[in-house]
Amino acid sequence: MVDTEKKCDICGNEFENSDKLEQHKKELHQEKPKAKPQVSKSSRYKATGIAAAIAVAIIIVVYFSDSTTSVGTIQGVECDPLEGTVSHIHAHLDLVVDSKPVTIPAGIGIKPNECLYWLHTHNTSGVIHIESPQQTAFTLGQFIQVWDTQLASHPRLKVRLMATRTSRSLSTVLR
Numbered sequence: 087m088v089d090t091e092k093k094c095d096i097c098g099n100e101f102e103n104s105d106k107l108e109q110h111k112k113e114l115h116q117e118k119p120k121a122k123p124q125v126s127k128s129s130r131y132k133a134t135g136i137a138a139a140i141a142v143a144i145i146i147v148v149y150f151s152d153s154t155t156s157v158g159t160i161q162g163v164e165c166d167p168l169e170g171t172v173s174h175i176h177a178h179l180d181l182v183v184d185s186k187p188v189t190i191p192a193g194i195g196i197k198p199n200e201c202l203y204w205l206h207t208h209n210t211s212g213v214i215h216i217e218s219p220q221q222t223a224f225t226l227g228q229f230i231q232v233w234d235t236q237l238a239s240h241p242r243l244k245v246r247l248m249a250t251r252t253s254r255s256l257s258t259v260l261r
Contacts, residue, residue, distance in 0.1 A: 158201065162234045163224065165201035170219035177214045179229075190214075195232045205229045 092107040093100050096115045101107040158165040181188040195206030204218040205228060214229055 128245075158197075158203075160203065160235060161228045162222075163195075163204050163228050163232055165195075165197060165203045166219070168202050168217050169202055169217040170204055171217070173216060173218040173221050175216040177216060179214055179226075182211075191233075194229075203232045205232050 089101060091100050092104055092106060094115075096109060096111070099110065101110060106217050121148075179190055181190060190207055190212045191208045193206055195203035196208075202217070204216065204222075205224055206215050206217075207213065208215060216224055
């Protein structure tokens with residue numbers, strides 16, 4: 087059986103028979119798999135070495151960082167991981183608003199598992215713990231500022247505190 091001329095429907099070339107047309111399509115028009123870009127072994131080693139160096143640097147910085155570094159300061163009152171021992175005073179604060187006593191909350195100036203401000207409370211007794219690594223005269227205003235940073239979660243206390251601020255002087259020295 088004689089095969090008539092065949093024409094490639096892609097490029098228009100003519101071929102003597104179907105076999106040659108199929109061979110042509112396979113060789114010229116079939117999609118060839120794209121070669122993956124080759125990454126040299128030395129590039130991989132460099133990238134791995136750089137990542138390892140960065141990891142080691144981070145570990146060294148964390149390991150050798152000074153754990154007694156202050157993590158926050160409010161009006162000169164620092165927040166340290168350990169209580170100060172040079173100045174250790176307990177002052178009592180009674181807060182009265184509209185002839186009614188207001189409880190001083192526990193935990194003012196304490197960031198659990200992080201630090202204690204030099205002015206802080208441990209319970210609701212009204213005792214302000216002044217524990218500083220240096221001899222300093224602290225003010226009621228400084229304690230109020232430390233307290234104020236924690237009032238965002240207690241809007242009712244903030245209103246009471248604002249009322250107290252307008253009717254009292256904040257320059258009283260705690261001793």
